[in-house]
Amino acid sequence: MPQQTLSIWEVGNLVIPSDAEVTNEICRQALKQGQSYLQQQFDAGSPIEELVYQRASFVDEILNQIWQQHISDDTPVSLIAVGGYGRGELHPYSDIDVLILLDESISDSPPDSLSSFLTQLWDVGLEIGHSVRTIQECRQQAEEDITIATNLLEARILCGASNLFESLQQLTVTNKTWDTRRFFELKRQEQLERHQRYNDTANNLEPNIKESPGGLRDIQVVNWVAQQHFDVKNLEGLRQKGFLANSEYETLQKAQNFLWTIRFALHHLAGRKQEKLMIDFQRELAKKLGYKDDESRLAVEKFMKDYYRCARSVRQMNSLLLQLFEETIILADEPREVKVINRRFQSHNGYLETINPGIFAYYPYALLEVFLILQQNPDLKGVRASTIRQIHAHLHLIDDNFRRDIKNRTLFMEIIRQPKGVTHEFRRMNELGVLGAYLPEFGCVVGQMQHDLFHAYTVDEHTLFLVGNLRRFSCEENREEFPLCSEVFNQLPKPEILYIAGIYHDIAKGRGGDHSVLGVVDAKAFCERHNLSDYDTSIVAFLIRHHLAMSTTAQKSDLEDPTVIKKFAELVETTERLNYLYLLTVADIRATNNNLWNGWRDSLLKQLYHSTHQWIEHTEAQAKSTREKSYKKYQEAMQKLLAKGRSQEDISKLWHAYDLDYFLRHSIDELVWQSEQRLDHLDEDPLIALRKHNDQQTLEIFIVTHDRAGIFAAITAALEQCQLNVLDAKINVTKEHDALNTFIVNGDRLDTRQITRSLEKQLANTSHVKPYSPTITPRTMKLFQTQPNIDFETNLQQNHTVMSLHTHDRPGLVSAIAQVFLSCKVQLINAKINTLGDQVEDVFFITTADDNALDELEENALKEQLLSGLSQ
Known part of the structure; x- marks a missing residue:
């Protein structure tokens, strides 16, 4: 912690006489002006580490001043900063954790002045987290709780009896509350569990800059282990011990400062403690940190790309250092077991390492061979830290000459063609920077995020999730979960074609233009370099160009319409292409975000697959x-x-x-x-029946009632009032004027009683239906408001109109549309509701009141009403 000379009283122009009591008002004013000063210095570009330490220094002064007013010098008690505050690091609204350490002589009757001291801290606006303990209690609780032990590692005395603090240090730090080996194992396990809470990726849409993989906590874990074992306080101490190379130290220090900068600005923007980098703050932060929009990318996308790349480097260094710690702490006394694998590599206590440090310089192709060996030797635990460092140091060797070398091309294709380990090794290649170096076009999308609510991960992370999904289809243990996918995968003549298409399907994201068109160019160049046949290349190109076609057709078209199936079958042409495209589509949807895949989408894709397969194999019968x-x-x-x-x-x-x-x-x-x-239930009106549809979060609702105006509006208002999303609607009217309504819905809470009651209430009064209008719109939906885009197409064969609507999502959208249909006397016969994060792409199959397609005047009138209704 640098020495601070600037006083909070000087910043606030507050002169406090030495014999005067500092009032609550003066303290509040000082803290407010201190925050304002730090914000001004931040905006002026002051080094972030100075501001973080200065904030802690300001709080130190306030606590010291108030302590002196309540606690006499001869009272055997001390005030100790712990946790992040103990490190002397505070962001604008960080936790201020303190320990009040009592001498055993007053443990049963601590002075009342302690209570008044704490009360004043709260009164002046400091949210203090405090504990009151004796030294023995600290020792006992630290032995029982590693979190307390970790906090005490970072203890720093603020004021009071220094001898108490020294005794505490002697008992808990010098004499080690925890065995070093056990401390390391628990901290590593804590980290694994924490990473799992964030899907084991730093590349989430709204990452937590403190807790997510690659966040500040990963740096702190390294520091804690270093303190416990090596008795060093920070990264500089590790460098001096030889555990960090200069370049690694600079990488971690730069990453910490960048994360600190984001966190500092985020606290100020939120006006409170805020660690989650929510999407509505991302735009403001990008602007505040100096990022600018350009023709191909938004400022926020550039900012988040830098964040994700920073988090990746932190995670790499964390993994490297923990492995070095493991060798030093856990494996130090174990016998060295070395097994030669080939002339370049050996197994060292289960980890793959080079036989000598010059291997990559002499044999550059070994930079790819590493991953093939790991696939072929699944018993290996991973790559040894020393070899990871060598890989980092030799990445520059992967240049155009390296990519043209037949040995390297062959090795890369061998990695893709392996029966096991494809996912793990592609992910490892990405983490170590090898994948982006070998495929520069992939390197361009590392950390590339799209600023919307649909894509939950960066392009590279999404791509690797997709490849992992494809790989799962090939595993026998997943056959029960993906029966059709497993069956189709086993029919593929060349699974590597699917993996290549998966790697390249989004490769052109962020360049501007149609990524499915631009991606074909890169994919063809890859196929040519790696000697794929023209036939295989054509399949890869088809899959990338049309990787969205199957999901679009399934979710927007009437799959019972033979013309729809005919058109899609003509696009895919062969069963082989259909098989590849089906698997790519399922894997793509499942890798986009956790909420997108459901039983409904599964059933639509299966229906389209089977119908198209039948059409291709038996065209005449299908026609x-x-x-x-x-x-x-x-x-x-x-x-x-x-x-x-x-x-x-x-x-x-x-x-x-x-x-x-x-x-x-x-x-x-x-x-x-x-x-x-x-x-x-022949005599019931309305008849309302519900059942689960494909999965636990999807319902099929069948509603029969006498046909009249307002039924669709009433049903959608009732369903949206129950917080349900309408996915599909089919409406038929019988010759006896009964309306048969089939709705597919999903939602977090499927309360069948509430749904039934809501439907009955709305259907009882269809002449006065009000669309569902929530009082609160989710914060994220307000960020992506777009003007509705409405298109019409007439289906002459079936004499109806197909209306496509693209707009931003919002609660009550479908019931608002239904209300417009009612006022325009438009009848709905079918609907496909497709929500893609913050946007919806809905398709409605409609007719006039006398069952005809709409004419141009009717289309224009409906469009005008919809634009007016949806803008309210």
């Missing part, structure tokens, strides 16, 4: 008229109902009022379930 397809479903559903003991007379009487379109647009399972519900 039968919709009438024949509907009749086939009619027959199959009838047989299933008869097998359940239902009478043919009752079924035929029920279905007599249905048109063929109902049988075309519903699955056989839906036909059977819905028919049973109607047969059991």
